[in-house]
Amino acid sequence: MSTITLTEVSRHYASATVLNSVSLTALEAHVLALLGPSGSGKSTILRLIAGLEPLDAGEIRIGEKRVSAPGFTLPAEARRVGMVFQDYALFPHLTAATNVAFGLDRLPRAEREELALRWLDRVGLGKRAHAFPHELSGGEQQRVALARALAPQPRAILLDEPFSGLDPVLRAELRDVTLNAVRETKTTTLFVTHDAEEALMVADRLAILQAGRLLQEAAPRYAYDHPASPEAAAALGPVNMFVGRVQNGAVTTPFGDVAAPGLAEGSNARVVVRAEAIALTPGRNARIADVRPHGANDLVRIEADGVIWDALTPARTQLGERTNAVLQPAGSFVFSAPSP
């Protein structure tokens, strides 16, 4: 198990910059989630760490050892970094057990087979050891891929959207199987996802990426409560945005004031309010423009002065009703904005 350090890593393809000076640390025996929309460069980070691609600037270290730098790429086969691919990439001509045993060459045959079976047991597939990949369901294939990547005791494991092809129930179940396995083995884990809820729930640390840049790296709770930028805030859930001016230490929005500590009086500011940080109380300031059930909450669109915001609230409201909005400080943020 090792800490993985990326220092100002950049990667360009023919005309596009995929990664722009990204610095990250995946701490030993922790789970780091890379969150971002498609095209944000999160899968490229995994491929660079695995040694499947060269980088154009910066460096990557696994433990103390430098594995990637411009003009130098330690080959993937020499890195001992396990990877679970989005399409699982099981070898179609090998059984589940021989797939898992593939990376265990250094062991004597008997030990290798026993270890492979033990790993399949561990992910709950002991009975399917002799099935071929095409005989396994999607969830079973994912488990084999996980066991195969963990069996050689890699220094870290990289998971590339490992649950994206699965239905929600199976997805939750496999997430637990996977996390238990990496936590028990204390394996350094990097985990790519575009699902904010999944990232918040699963990770010890969270790295939010957009268009090849790192927006924020923090503990999940901290990232949610203290976003580094409006974009970082938006990456973790639905938000409302408003541009205004700081007056008397606060910015006034149609739905209420938001304190702006540390911003100069009279400067431009961007207000970001999480949908779940808006509470509805009796009053007449705003009008309910739309109501949709959203689990325990309702997703309510409220309108005031021609501005429409989204609120996620347990209050039950009627279309056309009048209401007051209360912006809770824990989910309301102000960032400085350039002068227009």
Place this chain on the structure above:
Amino acid sequence: MNPVAVAAACATLICASPALAVFAFALSGEAPSFGGALLRDGAIGTFSLIAAGGGGAIMLGAAAAWLVSLCRFPGRAVFEWLLVVPLAAPSYVLAYAYASLTWAGGAIDFPVAGFWGAAFIYAVGLYPYVYLAARAAFASQSVCALEAARTLGAKPWALFRRVALPLARPGIVAGGALALMEIAADYGAAQHFGLTTLSTAVFRAWYAHGEPVAALQIASVLLLAALVFLVIERRARGRAAYAGGSTRWRPLPRYDLPPLAQAAAVIFCVALVTFGAFLPLAWLARLALLYGGLGDVAQPLINSLLLAGTGAVVTLVLAAAIAASARRGKMIGKAALFAAAMGYAAPGAVIALGALSLFGLAREVGWIGGLGGALALCALIWAYAARFASAGAGPIDAGLARLSNSLDASARTLGAGPLKRLMRVDMPIAGPSLAAGALILFVEILKELPATLILRPFDFDTLSVIAYSYASDERLLQAAAPSLLIFLAGLAPILVLSHGITRARAGARAGAAATA
């Protein structure tokens, strides 16, 4: 330039030059009239055989494909691959078998001879081309479209006519074009039944009339016709690729036929397999056992094996270069693919004539001496490579397609170096395709008749050559043993490949395993 690109460039040259030479020499030569009366008679003969034999093959093949894909009747699963077996025998072997079978004093007193005899042999021998393509088209059809039609009340016949057939039409056209290509290229069967076709006209102009220019001109018309079929086939196959529906695998819904129709379906399938393969095979085996001496065929057999083995290896290397460069999307790869397809469409006689003309030119310039011995064998291998590189490139490409980037990447993250990846991942996955390609090439070369007749060194007999020369002397009893050996060799790739056909649909084997 990398070695693969260089090899692909060589492959392009090797495949394209004989066919191009035919066009060039045909246009540059001087003759009183283009092709003469032979061209006219040959064209009439070829096109009427295409209409009769090709039409029959298309109807039989499409009907068989529909039955096994969309209906349920006893033995359906067995017929699914048995129906491919007639592909094993080249037309001339079927012709010799039926000629001896229906001969005066033969087992059946109904002459299979002349125009209708040839048409019959093409229909029962070549329908598998249509069957395979149509079956693939039916199998890849969106189950949803078929099920929707059934919920709208379509009965089997209406379902076939209004939904399945239109969806499968591109596949039927593609398979039909291949069958027509084979009919146009056939020399042995047409010659045995005494018909004048473009293929036999080429030989007659060259050998009987001693008019090489006329032969080249007829060959160029034949080549043109073959290229038309090739274009039809390619375009239809391109459309067939879009016709496929959902990617999720589900068992096709099948109709339970009424008892009488079930019996008719079984009889139909049994008749196809019997006339296309088992009857001639059994008859040839009987004759060979009764009258064939091993001494007669020993040397030709050895020659055939050596020639087909060498030819297969050379062609496989070319085919691998073509497939690898085409997969990388290089221009040279596409050019090579087209050149190989052109060679495959061209009848053996045309390719041989082209190669012969080029060697003739080289001799006039003084680069080489006479075309004998080793040099003739080189010319023959060249002709085989030009003719069959495309047949080898297909399976190799299929093998390369199975090697996804993430498989390679995942082997690397598991610590596998280049050698281990080649031995443990690439070879096991692509290896069977390579082996299948080699087997197909070996058998195609073994079966090849017209090019071998034209280019073989003096006194160098192969199985196909002695089968032909015995048959043309009306010594059909002696022709039986070499014909049987060619037939049996042809069975090998059929058995290997049809094993794969039932697995062609993803998940088909998983279902089988689950029920086992």
